[in-house]
Amino acid sequence: MNKITIIGGGNLGKSIISGLAGSDLFEAKNITVVDKSIYNLKEVEDKLGVSTSQNIAESIENVKWVILCVQPRQLDAVLEKIKDIVTTDQILISTVTGTSITEINEIVPSNKVVRVMPNTGAAKKLSMTCIAANDDVKEELEIVKKMFDTIGETLIIEERLMQAATVLGASGIAFFLRFLRAMIQGGIQMGFHPHEAQIIAVQTAIGAATLVAENGTHPEREIDKVTTPQGCTIEGLNEMEHQGLSSSVIKGVMASYEKINTIK
Template structure:
């Protein structure tokens, strides 16, 4: 019997497994992926035995992660619904699929956790937001559920009505941050810095700035003002970002992601 079974082993599933492996043994895991080449690669890299089918995986796992693309969620749920038992816990990571929809496919008594993790789980710095019905779990299970997500980063429990808004803010946002880091590094290279140094300077600055917000609990605007000396270089750069609609572009991009999330379900 496996503790964790993953249907799909793409970037997100892989990141979560890598995070969970830091506090669980290889024998606690199995997975199924439609690509045999991908399955062989993961087995050789992580030392985790794949299951021969989704049905076999579900039958032998307690926590079942649906780590496939949203577009094939319905197909997967139709395939496994006959194998879902009362002691299973199904964990979704796809945007747009609420718990009611998942229960409609898998059965009204299915225990479902709706989650939105992100890929920094790979390095133990994930940000996961989850929602579930407390009355479906024992106190020990609730504690275990929290420990699962805390094992690869930070975790917050929210009301399901807020879940779609989480997707653009923490689920998708690593992509925006990577673009920001890449743009800063490209600028550094254009000014003569070596590429590796430019990436390190930009990445560490983003990491340190995020920690400043979290650990000082100061308003981001206050921290920004502290860097902007009168007539200095930083305020000059901030002025250009404001002129080019930096904040507006970020807000509109996140609204687009939110709109897409609502359509996916």
């Protein structure tokens, strides 16, 4: 039963498949990808040697793990297709934004469900994946964590925080990239060509994030190290704060959070 099926081989599905196929958790032939698109299936078959199918029912036979990786609006149709076929020992892993474990269990009542919220960093094995399940799903939760460790960092959270995880982790990619774009624009205004400004800003962002990630320090400690009294860094930082940088980021995060709570 060390077999897994992924329903939905789109953007996120492909990244997850790539992580799993490159790990020692599953043999490639024991990973089956289901998608409507023959092109998506051929791509993962050629690149990763996994099995593929266009038939959901056949693909989940004798499989322990089923990853649901379709758009929120497509989920009910997939659950309707599998509800009379799944056996109670099969574990459903849902990547689907905004659909709770309870809602999934309303259609498929007898299966354990684990929710995961990765981000697009998964394509480079740099995802931040938050994972949640009900209290009775302990052993399986640890195995799912190992699966998503193959595409980056993981954190087990309470399900009530899943919407917040979506904003901070998944939308967070867009928020950081908008800041990166602003840095690049500043670099161009100071005289760099766009591609030069991008190289400098991107590498600086990687360096800044890596310092905090590897040193385990609070960002402000690392900021202090580059902030000379009366120097140019503090001048820039204070101007950004006078213009509302931290406040606008926090307000943006909270606006996103309020919105996600109204979707569906």
